Amino acid sequence: MSFLLPILTTKHEVDMAIRDTLDKVLVLRFGRASDLTCLQLDDILVKSARETSKFAEVALVDIDADEIQVYVKYFDVTLIPSTIFFFNAHHMKMDSRSADHTKWVGSFQSKQDFIDVVEAIYRGAMKGKFIVTCPLPPERIPKFQLLFRDV
Template sequence: MSNILLPTLTRKREVDTIIRDTLDKVLILRFGRASERECVHLDEILYKSCRDVSKFATIALVDADAEEIQVYIKYFDITMLPSTVFFFNAHHMKMNSGSADHTKWVGSFHTKQDFIDVAEVIFRGAMKGKLIVSCPLPPERIPRFQLLFKGL
């Protein structure tokens, strides 16, 4: 249901436009598939948080299967879904959450408040001119994934 209520982007031009035109707010792009359980869980959290973060953030869903979106999938090295990428005034915002990859949030958030805390920290850091912030969540609430490297 939330994927109907939050804007879903399927074209590169739509993603380029929302990144360029979202000013003085954090832009939160969720890359994923509406059919996957983990994405549905994250979408529900995003939808329920939408009103709470509306003064400082904009949320959009990006269809990871759309042909034109593959350029972003490759650019952000999105191999696991859902993945959430943050921007502020067209600058890619990064977050140190204890993993080797600071460019995106991989997986879902445990609670609505976890998501709001992350969005708020990114906004506060961006307002101070930072491009990377520290994750405000305790380590037990940060999803962990085993990274496997093929062909090494």
């Protein structure tokens, strides 16, 4: 399924996507095509593409590509899949009642959950916000343990 979405493997490609996606939410899924949870998320992303096409662009970022490591470190992508959102080149954050507001960690339970999250980010961004509240109920938000390095 992931062959239906663009796959970014260089820093330049990611930079261009962030810079050139205007008036839409840019959804970057950091992960591996071989990971089962990434494949589950990719399936949801592909199935949601038509419904979100007016307000979002989706791309996959290969976490193992050498040139991508600057982003992996910058966004502290330690768990995959990690999904990061941008709007007009601004990093969009989401309060999903977890310790990390910078990214969505894990998959979404359904296509509608993904659509709801991206729509909430888009609506917040259109109002000038850089952080929005997650519209999903707590039981539909993946739980994860944050790992801190060098603490």
